[in-house]
Amino acid sequence: MKTLKIEPLTKEAFAPFGDVIESEGRDYFMINNGSTRRYHKLGDVQLDEQGQGIINIFRADTLEYPLPIKMLERHPFGSQSFIPLFGHEFLLVVAPVGDGSLNIDPSTVRAFRASARQGVNYHSGVWHHPIMALRDGDEFLVVDRSGPGNNCDEFYFDESVQLTVELD
Structure with a gap:
C-alpha cells in the first residue's frame, strides 16, 4: 500500500493539473474608484465549443480517513473550479x-492540502478525486461546464x- 504524502498547495506544484485560485502573491490593479483590488485572471475557464459555463454550489460532508x-x-x-465559501x-x-486514454499511472497520483484562502481550477481532462471536504456541510462555489455529451x-x-490518504 502506498500512502500519498499530502503536499501544501502551491501555484508551481499544482501547475500540471490546473490553477490555484488565490490572491496571495498575485498581481492586481485597482478598480471601483480605487476602493477594490482586482486579482485578474487567476484561472482559465476551459470549455469545448458546445459547452456553457455554469456556477454551482456543492455542499459536501467529510470523508472517513485514512481514505482509500x-x-x-x-x-x-471543460475545466472545473472549486472555491471554498466558508474558508475551510x-x-x-x-x-x-x-x-487521453481511460488509464491512470498510480505513480503519478498526488495529494494536496488547500489552505482556507485557496481554490483550484482543474484543467480539462485532469484526473481528480471527488470533493474532499474536511468539515461536514462545507460549501464550495463551483464553476463548471453544462452542455451535450458525457463530461465525466x-x-x-x-x-x-492501494493508494491511501491519511490526515496529519
Whole structure:
C-alpha cells in the first residue's frame, strides 16, 4: 500500500493539473474608484465549443480517513473550479491528463492540502478525486461546464493498486 504524502498547495506544484485560485502573491490593479483590488485572471475557464459555463454550489460532508483512493474522475470537455465559501481547508487528489486514454499511472497520483484562502481550477481532462471536504456541510462555489455529451469519465483502480490518504 502506498500512502500519498499530502503536499501544501502551491501555484508551481499544482501547475500540471490546473490553477490555484488565490490572491496571495498575485498581481492586481485597482478598480471601483480605487476602493477594490482586482486579482485578474487567476484561472482559465476551459470549455469545448458546445459547452456553457455554469456556477454551482456543492455542499459536501467529510470523508472517513485514512481514505482509500479507489477512483478518480475527469471532465474532458471543460475545466472545473472549486472555491471554498466558508474558508475551510480541503484536500485534493489528482493525476495528470496522461495520453487521453481511460488509464491512470498510480505513480503519478498526488495529494494536496488547500489552505482556507485557496481554490483550484482543474484543467480539462485532469484526473481528480471527488470533493474532499474536511468539515461536514462545507460549501464550495463551483464553476463548471453544462452542455451535450458525457463530461465525466471515471477510472477505478485495480484492486492490486492501494493508494491511501491519511490526515496529519
